Amino acid sequence: MTVVRTLCGQCSVGCGVRAMTGEGRDLSFGGDPVHPANSGLLCAGSGAIDAMVPLDGRLLHPLLNGQRLSWDRMIGQAARRLKDVLHRHGPGCVAMHVAGGLLTEDYYVANKLMKGFIGSAHIDCPSAGGAAAEIYRRALGEDAVPGTYEDVDRAELILVPGEAALRNHPILADRVQAAREEDGARLILLSDGADEQVIPADIRLDITRASAAILLNGLLLHCHERKLVNRAYLDRHVVVPADFWARLRHGHDLWSVARRCGMQAGEVRAFYDLVAAGRRVVTLLDDGDAGLMQAVLNLHLSMEWIGRPGATAFALARDSNAMGAREVGCGNRQLAAHRDFSDDALSSTARFWSAPHMAEEPGLSGDDVPDAIERGTIKALLVVGGLAPEHRLSPLVAKVPLVIMTTPWAPEAGAKNLLALPSPVWIEKDGTATGADRLISRQRRLFPLPGEAKPDWWSLTQIARAMGWGDAFHYERPAEIYREHVRLTGYRNGGERLLDLRRHAPISNPAYDELTPWRWGEIPFDEGRFPTPDGRARLLL
Known part of the structure; x- marks a missing residue:
């Protein structure tokens, strides 16, 4: 048996889990007694972890319009088609839906690709809203x-x-x-x-x-x-x-x-x-x-x-790691690292990312994206983390000429214009998450990725590289994304923002692997100090 300290991932409390894994997908777990969010307690919601163990209904290979494709060919198809849409219609015709339950590294890469390189802020991310x-x-x-x-x-x-x-x-x-x-x-x-x-x-x-x-x-x-x-x-x-x-x-x-x-x-x-x-x-x-x-x-x-x-x-917050999504600005109204769309924030973020096509203004809200799809103004939809059948966008997917979706779940048979890229469920993810009270913890995968599944950040990174942006998307492991994210929070931050994680900028890969929970912000607003002009x-x- 192997002992793994990880997270529950069923709500924003961010409870720690002490799991034991064996051969195959054998699993037992309990609360992590040393995690500050729960001190060993778990609620009934943690039973969802057991439900993730079986592979029934999982997408295990890339599918193009329902047909299995190799990863290389799939990435090439995704990049070529997305380039064509951008060339014909411009960045304003591209929208992104980002599911809840992702890790901060996934949110960071999705936000960077969309706002800094595709050039659109049409990001529907319920976790970053509220x-x-x-x-x-x-x-x-x-x-x-x-x-x-x-x-x-x-x-x-x-x-x-x-x-x-x-x-x-x-x-x-x-x-x-x-x-x-x-x-x-x-x-x-x-x-x-x-x-x-x-x-x-x-x-x-x-x-x-x-x-x-x-x-x-x-x-x-x-x-x-x-x-x-x-x-x-x-x-x-x-x-x-x-x-x-x-x-x-x-x-x-x-x-x-x-x-x-x-x-x-x-x-x-x-x-x-x-x-x-x-x-x-x-x-x-x-x-x-x-x-x-x-x-x-x-x-x-x-x-x-x-x-x-x-x-x-x-x-x-309602979703697990909603705070991580908000920290990296993975929504339609914010940039990364708690910045807004001011001229100074736009220029400094573009400089840090070496972004060639920086989105210059807030994008469509989650309520507006379905209407834009109905009007036919959205020509490409990127979906990160999958779509629940009951989600308001699910019946509209067929109306978008190009849909690129990372998802753990097999799509319906006969889905057209859909490039489905297999991704992990929560217990297969590896990275960081932030609880509702600003506590950053490590989510460690309990099982190897099944079939040909790849992390969400990896799929987006490969598409970005195939579109010619390889220098900015050089990531090979989540620790590299984490280091870039924490450097950005400190970049041109002279103390005016509480979100400043720069002390972790030099963290090594082994230290990232062993990262213990830590909270940013100390005691916010003590002595009446607020990050306003x-x-x-x-x-x-």
């Missing part, structure tokens, strides 16, 4: 989660708007319960009445999902009018729009909030008094609701519940 990333950038200056799981251990009050935030992350839910039972933290759940109510809580307020932002905006107004906000902190470290408090008053007085939330006024007031008295408050929420995320950050900034142990606003955060209207 409301939280954009709200963090606007309010705090960077998409950097302010806290860690350890903040839950230190909190005196844990506020959770929506039980799903814990139900979808059972190991974190266990941590919350441990904080209650061992350290005396109080848990307040703002729960939809339709929730199963399986999470024990000290206080449960049944309100509709749409009411949570209203209740928290009302709490902020209450704290302001009672002079409970940290005025000195706001004056020094936060930009408050001139009409912010006047606009907040509209519809957020006690009686209006009670009516809009379906609560009694006394119940609302008791909630206000309890939360406002807290000093170490952690709010945990899903990252999909922009209005709720904005209300939470406004509250935490006004009360200085940020940048200190046990006080943070923590939006939980004036060094101050923003309250958002």
